[in-house]
Amino acid sequence: NAGVTQTPKFRVLKTGQSMTLLCAQDMNHEYMYWYRQDPGMGLRLIHYSVGEGTTAKGEVPDGYNVSRLKKQNFLLGLESAAPSQTSVYFCASSRTSGSFGEQFFGPGTRLTVL
Amino acid sequence: GENVEQHPSTLSVQEGDSAVIKCTYSDSASNYFPWYKQELGKGPQLIIDIRSNVGEKKDQRIAVTLNKTAKHFSLHITETQPEDSAVYFCAAKGSGGSNYKLTFGKGTLLTVNP
Numbered sequence: 001n002a003g004v005t006q007t008p009k010f011r012v013l014k015t016g017q018s019m020t021l022l023c024a025q026d027m028n029h030e031y032m033y034w035y036r037q038d039p040g041m042g043l044r045l046i047h048y049s050v051g052e053g054t055t056a057k058g059e060v061p062d063g064y065n066v067s068r069l070k071k072q073n074f075l076l077g078l079e080s081a082a083p084s085q086t087s088v089y090f091c092a093s094s095r096t097s098g099s100f101g102e103q104f105f106g107p108g109t110r111l112t113v114l
Numbered sequence: 115g116e117n118v119e120q121h122p123s124t125l126s127v128q129e130g131d132s133a134v135i136k137c138t139y140s141d142s143a144s145n146y147f148p149w150y151k152q153e154l155g156k157g158p159q160l161i162i163d164i165r166s167n168v169g170e171k172k173d174q175r176i177a178v179t180l181n182k183t184a185k186h187f188s189l190h191i192t193e194t195q196p197e198d199s200a201v202y203f204c205a206a207k208g209s210g211g212s213n214y215k216l217t218f219g220k221g222t223l224l225t226v227n228p
Contacts (some may be wrong), residue, residue: 042203042220043158057214063156090157102148103216105157
């Protein structure tokens with residue numbers, strides 16, 4: 001089991017460029033999440049998905065779009081990158097929808113927008 | 115929505131001493147409280163969690179306590195070792211329609227000095 005994987009690991013963009021971050025999980029989890037981590041801010045939820053074909057906004061969704069065409073994949077897109085989107089991005093997945101459900105995190109993608 | 119406060123933001127201890135990290139939450143209906151450890155350059159990893167129907171849980175050198183009345187929970191690490199050095203995050207799971215989303219504290223950087 002690879003768990004949760006993310007590609008790429010690092011990326012540098014210029015302002016206005018676009019890119020897609022890929023998250024994949026092999027645990028057959030229903031729920032997937034995208035977070036961003038900034039110094040002193042903890043982890044903030046960008047978008048999440050409760051199943052294939054569904055997506056929903058989290059705490060900080062502006063400037064991002066997501067898609068969940070396959071159960072195992074969750075894509076995060078930046079259509080026109082801005083310096084404020086410089087951050088470390090983590091994907092996570094979880095099995096259950098009930099009261100409990102451990103979230104498993106990927107290794108992260110460090111994005112710099114110049 | 116849920117709000118989680120975490121203190122302290124940094125904590126430095128001598129090897130062998132105990133470390134305590136405290137979190138408070140705002141939503142009295144929250145019922146799941148995980149703690150994550152994040153080592154440098156890696157994604158967060160669950161180390162211990164507690165459900166709202168339990169007051170304390172222990173796993174070797176780490177323990178978590180929960181006070182539902184006061185809406186706070188704490189992580190206790192005894193006999194600290196240099197490999198315990200990391201950023202620790204507390205989190206709370208919301209209730210109702212958002213019962214699969216975690217709200218994270220801003221993290222505590224723990225340094226264990228040899």
